[in-house]
Amino acid sequence: MSSISNYSTAPHFTIKAVQARTGIKPVTLRAWERRYELLEPTRLKNGYRLYSEQDVQLLLWVKSRLDSGMSISQVVKQFNDIRENGAWPESVQKVEPELPRLKPPMPARDYAEIMLSALIAHNETRLLAVVDEMRKYFDLITIFEEIVQPSVALLEHAWYQGGIPMATVHVSTQHIKSKLLNLMTSLPVVREGALTLLGSGPGETKELDVLMLAVLMRQAGFFVEYLGQDLPIEDILDYSHISKPKFICLYVGEEATAYLMRDFASQLAKLSTKPRLLYFGRYLDDKPAVQEKLGGTYLGKTLTEGLETIRKLVSLGVVQKWE
Numbered sequence: 259m260s261s262i263s264n265y266s267t268a269p270h271f272t273i274k275a276v277q278a279r280t281g282i283k284p285v286t287l288r289a290w291e292r293r294y295e296l297l298e299p300t301r302l303k304n305g306y307r308l309y310s311e312q313d314v315q316l317l318l319w320v321k322s323r324l325d326s327g328m329s330i331s332q333v334v335k336q337f338n339d340i341r342e343n344g345a346w347p348e349s350v351q352k353v354e355p356e357l358p359r360l361k362p363p364m365p366a367r368d369y370a371e372i373m374l375s376a377l378i379a380h381n382e383t384r385l386l387a388v389v390d391e392m393r394k395y396f397d398l399i400t401i402f403e404e405i406v407q408p409s410v411a412l413l414e415h416a417w418y419q420g421g422i423p424m425a426t427v428h429v430s431t432q433h434i435k436s437k438l439l440n441l442m443t444s445l446p447v448v449r450e451g452a453l454t455l456l457g458s459g460p461g462e463t464k465e466l467d468v469l470m471l472a473v474l475m476r477q478a479g480f481f482v483e484y485l486g487q488d489l490p491i492e493d494i495l496d497y498s499h500i501s502k503p504k505f506i507c508l509y510v511g512e513e514a515t516a517y518l519m520r521d522f523a524s525q526l527a528k529l530s531t532k533p534r535l536l537y538f539g540r541y542l543d544d545k546p547a548v549q550e551k552l553g554g555t556y557l558g559k560t561l562t563e564g565l566e567t568i569r570k571l572v573s574l575g576v577v578q579k580w581e
Contacts (some may be wrong), residue, residue, distance in 0.1 A: 260314045263346040269300035269308035276309050278399070278562075281569045287317075294334045295321070313350045322350045347485045362395035366404035373409040377430035380423055385433060390512040396439075400476060402470045402561055406434065410466060426581035431466060440471045442484065445476045452572055455494070457485035461510040467539070467561070468509035474565050480572075491522055498526070503533045505568070508555070512538035516548055524555030534536070535569070538564055 273284045276302055290296045297316070299307040316337075317367045317370045323333040333429040340347055369392055380498040392401050400574060456472045458465045465487040472484040483501065484493075494506060506526065510516050535554030542549055555571065557564035 260349055260471060261346045262319060262349050263316045265310070265312040265349070265431065267310045267312050271309045271311075271314060273299075273307050273309070276314060276317065279314050280321055281303075281566070282321060288484060290320075290330070294330070295313070296334060296337070315422050316347070318350050320346045329577055332354065343499055357394050359397065366392075366396055366400050367408065368406045370408040370412065373405060374412050374416075377409065377433065378416065378426060380426070380429060382433060389437060398474060399562060399565075402474070407426050407467070410434070434466055438473055439467070440475045440482075442469075444474055445473070448476070448479055448481045453481045453483065453501060453537075454505040454507055454568070455483050455485055455497070455501065455533075456507045457489045457494075457505045457509070458487040460490050460518040461488060461538075462509060462511055462515040462539075464511050468507065471496050471507070471538075471561055471564055474561060475568065476563065480568070484497075489516065491525070495525060495529070498529055498531070498533055502531045504531070505536050505571070506533050507536040507538075507568075510537050510542050510552075512541055515539075516552065519552055526554075536571075549562065 270325070273287060274466050276282070276287065277284060287297070291299070297313055299309045299313060320330075320333050320337070320442075323336065324330065328336075337347065373385065373388050374380075376388055391512070392405060396405070410431070413422070413427055417424060453482065454475065456468050456475075458468055469484060472482050475482045483503075485497070488506070490497060498506065508519065510519065519537075526533050526535055533553070536557055537549075537552060538555060538557040538559075543559050555567065557567045
């Protein structure tokens, strides 16, 4: 860790970007700015606020104090006392933030079509070039939700319409999986806090969505392990005895997978650590009755919703509650 004073004061981040980084809602940020003068974001002519990396680091520090049980007034007093002594709090961030991106030459959705063309043509060189270009312009959540997921959906639709063979779908998904795994291993590994095991449920062979969620969680500083596809319930229970996770997150894309998981939440509750079951997937969307039968927590339809739900579960003390 290093002093928050070492971080850049250049205004780069919108209030929405700050919310994504910290989990703090814009209405709360504005209230803190008004009541406690905790932040002084740059104000543009149109009234929009821009925050610096130093602001983000300070907010992460404030959030860590709040999560420990302090009130916002106590946190502000502690911060003011530190500043009166000529010092700054230490940063609590465990991973490096993504740098601000260049202005893209086209909308993110247009890159989905370009990516699709490279996949259908089995042109790995072109695919690598497209991926490198996307990383210059977009953050990971945008790449996953607005480029990769739409591209895969278009790929599967092309197969369904008879335009491409299934082999092309398999090769393409393996290419994407390989790049996601490489990306995940390139991120700093966090081995503190609540461990989350992620994978696809029993009988489920699709894994790109849950692998993308694992990458986003690791980037956000969560302690995660990715276990793969088609995970038998018995194997997850056995490994849970060893690894002692606090959360187990599974992708459920088919009815058969949901059926095989019908008693899983109650089985987890019998473990000494009582890990909480999390799940998401196309089959579960808009099916509250199925979600209720599974128990645990449904993460939502999108990766953004899933990441935010997990962040809330941890920050609201669900981990402590289940211990």
